[in-house]
Amino acid sequence: MGKARRNRSQASGLDRRSVLKGLATLGAAPALSACGEAGRQLSGPAPQVDADVAVSFIHGVASGDPWDDSVVLWTRITPAEDTDEIPVAWEIARDEAMTDIVGSGVFVTDAGRDYTVKVVATQLEPWTRYWYRFRCGEVVSMLGRTKTAPRAELALDQLRFAFSSCAWYSMGYFNAYRGIAERDDLDVVFTLGDYIYEYGGDELLSTPFALGRYMAPGHEIVSLQDYRTRHALYKTDPDLQAAHAAHPWICTWDDHESTNNSYADGADNHTEGEEGSWTERKRTAMQVYFEWLPVREEYNPNTHPDAFLYRRLQYGDLVEFFVLESRLEGRSVQAENAEEAADPQRYMISPQQEQWLIGGMRESTARWKVVAQQTMMSQLFIAPGVPYGYDAWDGYVAQRNRLFEAFAEIDDVVVITGDIHTSFCNELTVDPRDMAYQPGVSGSVGVEFVCPSISSQGLPLVVVNVLQLYNRHMRQAVGDLEIGHGYVVMTATPQRCEAAYRYMVSVRTPLKLELPGPVWGVNSGEKTLTRS
Ligand SMILES: [Fe+2]
Missing domain, CATH: 3.60.21.70 (Alkaline phosphatase D (PhoD))
Incomplete structure (x- = not known):
């Protein structure tokens, strides 16, 4: 268990199949797979994704397990009726206005995981506040705020x-x-x-x-x-x-x-x-x-x-x-x-x-x-x-x-x-x-x-x-x-x-x-x- 703590080269526990499927849906997989880690990390604004049915974000957002370079981002999307798959775009920024985007991607969720979305935002700066949100079509989640951990070597005063x-x-x-x-x-x-x-x-x-x-x-x-x-x-x-x-x-x-x-x-x-x-x-x-x-x-x-x-x-x-x-x-x-x-x-x-x-x-x-x-x-x-x-x-x-x-x-x-x-x-x-x-x-x-x-x-x-x-x-x-x-x-x-x-x-x-x-x-x- 302890060994997993610092093993940053892992695929971050993300549902690789879902991501690749989602990116393929978007026609983005070939270009993105080259950057490793299932190609989930995009730069620039989150891609436009749409669901086949009306959707809403009624269960809020969450983040967790901060490391010095990554954090888990979570939400759940609610479809108006049962549907196969829903691509959900996510983005994380340095500012509350979400103008300085430092990471984004798409996660495809489905009924098999109760339409929950869990991604790991990587390549973040240590000991830094970030804001994040999710989007599907025109529907945008509430804004979340999170913070990475400092590097283990940092002399932290509080x-x-x-x-x-x-x-x-x-x-x-x-x-x-x-x-x-x-x-x-x-x-x-x-x-x-x-x-x-x-x-x-x-x-x-x-x-x-x-x-x-x-x-x-x-x-x-x-x-x-x-x-x-x-x-x-x-x-x-x-x-x-x-x-x-x-x-x-x-x-x-x-x-x-x-x-x-x-x-x-x-x-x-x-x-x-x-x-x-x-x-x-x-x-x-x-x-x-x-x-x-x-x-x-x-x-x-x-x-x-x-x-x-x-x-x-x-x-x-x-x-x-x-x-x-x-x-x-x-x-x-x-x-x-x-x-x-x-x-x-x-x-x-x-x-x-x-x-x-x-x-x-x-x-x-x-x-x-x-x-x-x-x-x-x-x-x-x-x-x-x-x-x-x-x-x-x-x-x-x-x-x-x-x-x-x-x-x-x-x-x-x-x-x-x-x-x-x-x-x-x-x-x-x-x-x-x-x-x-x-x-x-x-x-x-x-x-x-x-x-x-x-x-x-x-x-x-x-x-x-x-x-x-x-x-x-x-x-x-x-x-x-x-x-x-x-x-x-x-x-x-x-x-x-x-x-x-x-x-x-x-x-x-x-x-x-x-x-x-x-x-x-x-x-x-x-x-x-x-x-x-
Ligand atoms: Fe209790």
Whole structure:
């Protein structure tokens, strides 16, 4: 996996057949194939392409997985009726007015990929803002803005990024995505999972009647069409569209992009037989994720047997991200008790991913090693020594201990986490009850920042306040009392990595009011948290 990160000579995961077919349709293939990479890169304005049917762009645009010379561009085109193939032209420019075009091409999409469009714009300048859009006939998409990464050798003085997770459509407005969209100071944005939820509209805690935010389809998603319809629903949300259009995203899934509490061989919310086979459902969920999210195709396990979504992305000499996949590749079934949870043969991430992570962090040339992952890595005791549950890292203790052993020897390790819909700033330590660990002083191997949810119900404020009594390593916790949904803005400099929590006043109304939350950070060379 790691090797794919810098392998720039690959065909960028683009559907070569579609492109060539599309260019042939345009009569352009012979001239373009000479410039390599499937001849997809044109100079000058995007060619004029037309569909046989009326089309529209109603699912917005997105960009993702920025490298120092390329970025993924995404959209979806909606034909008025089913049609064979639709050529979609794309262009990327240095300016918002789209006058200084630096790349363009055509991508031919069809029903086989749900009319989604994913291209990789290459030959870009490092650490540079770009604007992009798509066109079919006279119909033009909204404008997107993106930014490439700096070269790994660059001495970078600051990186600022946002991270979020858990957007339950029927449970609330995506006001936090609007907050992210309106910021002009972000270099990149992360989703750490539960980008969609698989449930129907009638589950407990879901409040569509009050909000008018009904799930589509109105039942739990299981089939290919179901997953596509759900992703399509999400991508009609104006706040989510705005957040995608404003920044490049780095995306990883948690369980709800497939189904609740999934693991490699099954899921709590999957009934084998009645809901088809798990192998098929998992494959379907991953297929649709890669259709609808701006993730490079070479990380798609359905089409690249050596890949499984996890990947490294570097921002100069300052930050290297290690993005994990902790659900579908290697996760063992959730433990039933503490004894099982301690079994060294149980895995949250596959043994090869564990090796890739530890090896990669050891060899990283960046100051901050930021592990972007799904469920809480720190312990979460609900009573002295009693874990909250076994779906998070508390259920995979031996593997966690192996990671902590490695982290202890690596400088400047920061973990960013989603899943639990509640804000926590934790110090990572093998056993927080051990007096060798002194909060804020010694005995920790790194730090963890857990983000609030975009809209999913979190742990109640009162519960969280009690939890802090049993969890010494939890230096800050903010529960859900309506306020408690939002996102985190992280600023990394050579001296410090700092997380600023941001909360929306409401998710039950479309009110976009945002409040600042606590700010905690870690100084370079230290492994403890300090409040800013
Ligand atoms: Fe969630």
